[in-house]
Amino acid sequence: MFLRGNAVVGQSGGPTAAINATLAGVIMGALDAGDGAIDKIYGMRNGIEGLLEEKLIDLGSIFSEKSMFDDLALTPAAALGSCRRKLPSDYSDAIYSRIFSVFSEYNIRYFFYIGGNDSMDTVLKLSGYADKIGYDIRIIGVPKTIDNDLEGTDHTPGYGSAAKYVAITVKELLRDCSVYTLKAVTIVEIMGRDAGWLTCASALPKLSGGDMPDLIYLPERPFDMEEFLNSVANAFERHPNILVAVSEGIRFKDGRYVGESAQSGNVDVFGHRYLAGTGKVLESAVKERFGCKARSVELSLTQRCAAHVASYTDISESVETGRRAVGFALEGKSGCMVSVEREQDRSLYSIRYNAKNVGEIANKVKRVPDEFINESGNGVTDACIEYMRPLIIGEVSPLYENGLPRHIVIG
Amino acid sequence: MFLRGNAVVGQSGGPTAAINATLAGVIMGALDAGDGAIDKIYGMRNGIEGLLEEKLIDLGSIFSEKSMFDDLALTPAAALGSCRRKLPSDYSDAIYSRIFSVFSEYNIRYFFYIGGNDSMDTVLKLSGYADKIGYDIRIIGVPKTIDNDLEGTDHTPGYGSAAKYVAITVKELLRDCSVYTLKAVTIVEIMGRDAGWLTCASALPKLSGGDMPDLIYLPERPFDMEEFLNSVANAFERHPNILVAVSEGIRFKDGRYVGESAQSGNVDVFGHRYLAGTGKVLESAVKERFGCKARSVELSLTQRCAAHVASYTDISESVETGRRAVGFALEGKSGCMVSVEREQDRSLYSIRYNAKNVGEIANKVKRVPDEFINESGNGVTDACIEYMRPLIIGEVSPLYENGLPRHIVIG
Numbered sequence: 001m002f003l004r005g006n007a008v009v010g011q012s013g014g015p016t017a018a019i020n021a022t023l024a025g026v027i028m029g030a031l032d033a034g035d036g037a038i039d040k041i042y043g044m045r046n047g048i049e050g051l052l053e054e055k056l057i058d059l060g061s062i063f064s065e066k067s068m069f070d071d072l073a074l075t076p077a078a079a080l081g082s083c084r085r086k087l088p089s090d091y092s093d094a095i096y097s098r099i100f101s102v103f104s105e106y107n108i109r110y111f112f113y114i115g116g117n118d119s120m121d122t123v124l125k126l127s128g129y130a131d132k133i134g135y136d137i138r139i140i141g142v143p144k145t146i147d148n149d150l151e152g153t154d155h156t157p158g159y160g161s162a163a164k165y166v167a168i169t170v171k172e173l174l175r176d177c178s179v180y181t182l183k184a185v186t187i188v189e190i191m192g193r194d195a196g197w198l199t200c201a202s203a204l205p206k207l208s209g210g211d212m213p214d215l216i217y218l219p220e221r222p223f224d225m226e227e228f229l230n231s232v233a234n235a236f237e238r239h240p241n242i243l244v245a246v247s248e249g250i251r252f253k254d255g256r257y258v259g260e261s262a263q264s265g266n267v268d269v270f271g272h273r274y275l276a277g278t279g280k281v282l283e284s285a286v287k288e289r290f291g292c293k294a295r296s297v298e299l300s301l302t303q304r305c306a307a308h309v310a311s312y313t314d315i316s317e318s319v320e321t322g323r324r325a326v327g328f329a330l331e332g333k334s335g336c337m338v339s340v341e342r343e344q345d346r347s348l349y350s351i352r353y354n355a356k357n358v359g360e361i362a363n364k365v366k367r368v369p370d371e372f373i374n375e376s377g378n379g380v381t382d383a384c385i386e387y388m389r390p391l392i393i394g395e396v397s398p399l400y401e402n403g404l405p406r407h408i409v410i411g
Numbered sequence: 412m413f414l415r416g417n418a419v420v421g422q423s424g425g426p427t428a429a430i431n432a433t434l435a436g437v438i439m440g441a442l443d444a445g446d447g448a449i450d451k452i453y454g455m456r457n458g459i460e461g462l463l464e465e466k467l468i469d470l471g472s473i474f475s476e477k478s479m480f481d482d483l484a485l486t487p488a489a490a491l492g493s494c495r496r497k498l499p500s501d502y503s504d505a506i507y508s509r510i511f512s513v514f515s516e517y518n519i520r521y522f523f524y525i526g527g528n529d530s531m532d533t534v535l536k537l538s539g540y541a542d543k544i545g546y547d548i549r550i551i552g553v554p555k556t557i558d559n560d561l562e563g564t565d566h567t568p569g570y571g572s573a574a575k576y577v578a579i580t581v582k583e584l585l586r587d588c589s590v591y592t593l594k595a596v597t598i599v600e601i602m603g604r605d606a607g608w609l610t611c612a613s614a615l616p617k618l619s620g621g622d623m624p625d626l627i628y629l630p631e632r633p634f635d636m637e638e639f640l641n642s643v644a645n646a647f648e649r650h651p652n653i654l655v656a657v658s659e660g661i662r663f664k665d666g667r668y669v670g671e672s673a674q675s676g677n678v679d680v681f682g683h684r685y686l687a688g689t690g691k692v693l694e695s696a697v698k699e700r701f702g703c704k705a706r707s708v709e710l711s712l713t714q715r716c717a718a719h720v721a722s723y724t725d726i727s728e729s730v731e732t733g734r735r736a737v738g739f740a741l742e743g744k745s746g747c748m749v750s751v752e753r754e755q756d757r758s759l760y761s762i763r764y765n766a767k768n769v770g771e772i773a774n775k776v777k778r779v780p781d782e783f784i785n786e787s788g789n790g791v792t793d794a795c796i797e798y799m800r801p802l803i804i805g806e807v808s809p810l811y812e813n814g815l816p817r818h819i820v821i822g
Contacts, residue, residue, distance in 0.1 A: 015587045046592055077586035084591070164814055168719050171815055175488040176426045176716040180495070181457050186712070208815035297711045301597070305587040308579050308720055311814065392814035403575055403722065403803035404582055404619040 003136060005109030006040045007326075008056065011144075012047040012115035012122065013084065015077035016158030017165070017307040018318040019114055019144045020408075023079060024069045025322020026112050026142065027059050037330055038110060043410070047083035047113070048122060051102055052095070057410070068408060073315055074398040075407040076307035078114075086118060087125045096129045103137060110138050110329050114322070116145035116156070120337055120362040127335035127358065138329035141337035141358050142321055146304045148197035151364045152356040153339035157321050158304075160314030160391035163201035165306040166190055167392060169299065170213065170245060171205040177241045184293040185232060185242045185286045188213070189279035191303055193249035194365045196220055198303065200372065201388055202245035203380045214242045219249040220368050221377035223258050228282070229289045231378055236290075248278050248298075258282070308405045312394025321353065328355040337361050349390035414547060416520030417451045418737075419467065422555075423458035423526035423533065424495065426488035427569030428576070428718040429729040430525055430555045431819075434490060435480045436733020437523050437553065438470050448741055449521060454821070458494035458524070459533060462513055463506070468821070479819060484726055485809040486818040487718035489525075497529060498536045507540045514548060521549050521740050525733070527556035527567070531748055531773040538746035538769065549740035552748035552769050553732055557715050559608035562775045563767040564750035568732050569715075571725025571802035574612035576717040577601055578803060580710065581624060581656060582616040588652045595704040596643060596653045596697045599624070600690035602714055604660035607631055607779045609714070612799055613656035614791045625653045630660040631779050632788035634669050639693070640700045642789055647701075659689050659709075669693070719816045723805025732764065739766040748772050760801035 009026045011019055023043075030041035045055035057080075063069065072079060087095065102108070113123050123141035130137050143150050146162035170188060177186045190199040196218025206212040214235040217223060235242045250258045259278035279296030286294040317340065325338050336355035343350045372384035398405035420437045422430055434454075441452035456466035474480060483490060498506065513519070524534050534552035541548050554561050557573035581599060588597045601610040607629025617623040625646040628634055646653045661669045670689035690707030697705040728751065736749045747766035754761040783795035809816035 011590075015590050046590075049592070075586065076583045078590045081592065082590040167815055169713055169717075171818065172487045172716040172718060173712055175486065175818055175820075176712055179422075179426050179457075179489045179493040181460070181492065204813070205815060207813040209812075209818055209820065211820075295712075297713065298709065299713075300708045301584055301587055301706075302580055302708065302710075302713070305583040306580075307583060389813060394814070395811055400806055401620075402615070402618040402800060403805070404578055404616060407582065407586055407620055409586075409620065409622075 003109040003138065004036065005107045006042060007038045007110035007112065008042040008044055008051065008106070008108050009112040010044040010047045010051065010114065011078035011080050011082050012113060012119040013082060013145070014116070014304060015082065016144050016146050016304050017076045017161040017310045018158040018314050019077070020075045020079045021073040021315045021318035022114050022142055022144055022157055022322040024072045025319040026114070026325055027063055028069060029323040029326030031060055033326060033330060042106065043080045046081035048085050048087070048099070049083040050081065052098055054102055056106065062410060071399070071406055071408040073319055074307050074310065074396055074405065076305035079408065079410045084118070087122050091129055091132060099126070100129070100133065100135055103135065109136065112140050112142055112325050112329070114142040114144050116143070116147065117150060117363065117365065120150070120358050123337065123358045124335065124362040138332070138334040140325045140329050140333065142325045143337055143339070144318070146198060147192060147195055149195035149365045149367070150361060151366045152337065152361045154342040154351065155340060155391055157314060157318035159197065161307070161310035162198055162303050163204070163388055164311040164392035165303050165309055166198055166201040166299065167204035168309060170202040170243070171208065171211070173297065174205060174211045174243055177243055181240060182293060183236060183240045183290065185244065185290070187244045187246060187279045187282045187294070187296040189246055189248055189296060189298040191299065192219060192247040194219055195367045196247045197368055199245050199247040200368060200380050200384050203385055204388060204392060206385060207389060213245040215244045215378045216380055217244070217246045217250050217378060218368055218373060219247045219251065220373060222253040223250040224253065225285055229285060232286060232290070244282065246278055246282060250278060308398060310396045311392045312396050313391055315396055317351070324353045335359070414520040414549065415447065416518045417453060418449045418521035418523065419453040419455055419462065419517070419519050420523040420525065421455040421458045421462065422489035422491050422493050423524060423530040424493060424556070425527070425715060426493065427555050427557050427715050428487045428572040428721045429569040429725050430488070431486045431490045432484040432726045432729035433525050433553055433555055433568055433733040435483045436730040437525070437736055438474055439480060440734040440737030442471055444737060444741060453517065454491045457492035459496050459498070459510070460494045461492065463509055465513060467517065473821060482810070482817055482819040484730055485718050485721065485807055485816065487716035490819065490821045495529070498533055502540055502543060510537070511540065511544065511546055514546065519548065523551050523553055523736050523740070525553040525555050527554070527558065528561060528774065528776065531561070531769050534748065535746065535769045535773040549743070549745040551736045551740050551744065553736045554748055554750070555729070557609055558603060558606055560606035560776045560778070561772060562777045563748065563772045565753040565762065566751060566802055568725060568729035570608065571722035572718070573609055573714050574615070574799055575722040575803035576714050576720055577609055577612040577710065578615035579720060581613040581654070582619065582622070584708065585616060585622045585654055588654055592651060593704060594647060594651045594701065596655065596701070598655045598657060598690045598693045598705070598707040600657055600659055600707060600709040602710065603630060603658040605630055605776045605778070607658045610656050610658040611779060611783065611791050611795050614796055615799060615803060617796060618800060624656040626655045626789045627791055628655070628657045628661050628789060629779055629784065630658045630662065631784060633664040634661040635664065636696055640696060643697060643701070655693065657689060657693060661689060719809060721807045722803045723807050724802055726807055728762070735764045746770070
């Protein structure tokens with residue numbers, strides 16, 4: 001059933017606090033495969049780019065001690081390095097023959113790619129090319145994204161930890177903002193270009209103390225400045241300290257990003273525009289209308305790498321997702337992504353792992369559904385909070401050295 | 412020796428992760444005073460403002476269980492509320508007679524004010540007025556500030572926790588920034604208007620893994636844009652991912668704030684200008700010179716309220732500082748601030764508490780000394796790191812509820 005040969009694993013796209021937990025799972029899965037199925041597990045440096053340059057490292061020789069996996073699982077960001085390279089649609093492009101000549105040279109029969117939306121596109125294309133040329137290889141996508149916007153899975157590894165960081169930080173900011181009696185609006189800008197999942201997490205403090213942001217805006221609903229300012233005015237009737245959580249990617253009805261006036265106009269290699277300044281735009285609007293203190297806090301990069309406060313549920317699921325990727329490959333699956341299904345008939349949170357056809361996942365975006373957003377479009381429902389709650393449960397215990405969590409760096 | 416009567420405690424100035432630990436210490440100290448020295452310990456809402464409006468709450472009746480102090484000590488921001496009110500220099504102002512009529516009405520004989528520089532000014536003025544009118548009261552300042560810029564003390568409660576948060580976050584950002592091979596500059600903007608203590612903490616990752624920011628800029632040295640860009644160019648010769656830590660308050664040689672071009676021009680009640688945008692100004696300069704990816708991350712409010720990752724050393728010292736405030740007052744001290752002295756003859760970190768004349772402390776700023784800054788003015792020395800190291804040692808264990816740390820809210 002399984003192929004005899006070597007495996008390679010890579011990481012792609014933006015870093016998360018859990019992507020190395022998944023890497024640890026893949027390495028452990030490969031090393032434990034047994035029966036000589038997988039001889040060596042290579043890591044590619046900076047994703048597909050390192051593969052092209054044959055920057056492959058023998059992970060089995062590096063991870064010689066079990067305890068190293070514990071450190072790896074709690075080290076944020078991609079330990080193998082990452083890239084944002086998109087493969088061309090045209091299979092006659094020389095890059096494909098180059099990739100497969102490296103596969104052949106290293107006898108690679110298992111390919112694991114840990115990433116988000118764009119990385120699943122790579123998995124899809126490489127699977128297609130392998131079929132086309134008849135190269136026998138198992139190609140598996142392993143999900144990770146703080147954005148939680150992948151189709152075909154209940155949630156994505158990395159989301160729970162980012163959500164926990166957002167929820168804790170918003171809870172702390174709620175306390176911070178409550179200390180003065182002066183009227184003030186604090187706007188917290190949270191990552192999320194097309195989907196508001198991470199911004200939804202700002203509502204989680206409701207389950208621990210009762211406080212939550214007064215207003216929450218997601219990219220799933222068009223943003224109306226006048227309605228926003230009226231909602232702030234209403235909130236001021238309840239208390240002087242308003243906290244607003246907002247996704248970076250909210251847009252006006254005409255499709256323009258709210259942050260657009262303050263953005264650089266740059267685009268990344270996938271054509272996505274860099275956004276910055278959504279919070280600043282709202283801050284200015286509030287100052288102008290109310291003449292009160294207003295400030296914006298952009299959680300920025302910290303929300304995707306705050307491994308010190310990762311969710312135990314997320315980290316353990318991320319490790320298991322990596323292990324299962326190897327398991328599915330050994331079973332003969334290819335062109336698949338490991339997905340997570342929530343057992344709906346259980347009162348206690350419990351999940352099952354599946355392998356989903358990556359063609360149904362790549363290049364799609366799963367948005368926050370209607371039933372998770374309130375009628376006014378400025379808050380989330382209890383159903384949304386109940387969906388998120390189990391994903392942030394549990395705390396990790398990194399080892400501390402001189403007061404700081406220990407990280408592992410692959411030299 | 413001690414006066415018979417009631418005590419009142421207030422919090423003032425910006426919130427920190429440890430200011431409630433100090434409040435817990437004051438309350439415990441007052442409740443344990445014994446012999447009927449302190450009958451009641453009142454909390455004033457929003458500092459001196461609540462005192463003027465007689466918004467006083469009986470803390471002894473609220474903190475009826477010992478375990479509540481554990482939650483309070485790990486709740487960020489001022490649980491009693493805060494204010495930024497500065498008392499006038501003119502003792503004939505009606506505010507003084509109003510304050511002392513409230514003291515008299517409630518038989519207040521002990522006044523504890525937890526705050527920073529500006530709060531020590533309040534302690535100084537109230538002590539002076541009490542002497543002037545011959546009202547028998549013990550007035551003690553209890554330090555807190557993430558800025559660590561108070562004279563007369565080795566360090567300030569609140570600094571260790573903020574420093575730990577900054578150090579952990581920078582360590583995580585160092586990992587995050589290392590994943591791509593493209594040239595990129597990440598600028599981390601850290602709080603600190605006049606003193607760079609908190610920005611120094613960005614160097615602490617050196618002691619845990621070896622990485623640290625390539626460049627560190629403090630307000631203690633004039634900032635030169637050309638020298639900065641040349642230093643970035645030099646750093647690019649070593650690696651593609653540059654991380655720069657910078658205090659919000661850095662200024663050019665002519666005294667202008669670097670962030671000035673991007674600031675709102677607003678001033679707070681003490682006449683301090685709000686700064687924002689130092690990181691953005693450097694980001695633009697880097698983009699223009701190098702045409703590379705550049706981004707800035709402003710740690711903003713999160714660095715002063717991240718109680719989930721507080722330093723155990725800081726929290727336990729903060730509690731003790733509150734207790735000692737009560738102890739010094741009972742001994743007859745007044746017009747003093749509790750200070751911390753590091754035992755220099757010990758190889759292991761150890762401190763002593765003193766009561767320092769607040770006249771020597773108020774309205775002064777302790778800056779980072781020359782021996783803590785490198786010759787080029789773009790980094791810190793090992794002596795600086797060794798000074799900070801013990802202050803971030805130890806982790807706290809807040810109780811988690813639904814995945815989030817429990818906070819106590821005084822209703």
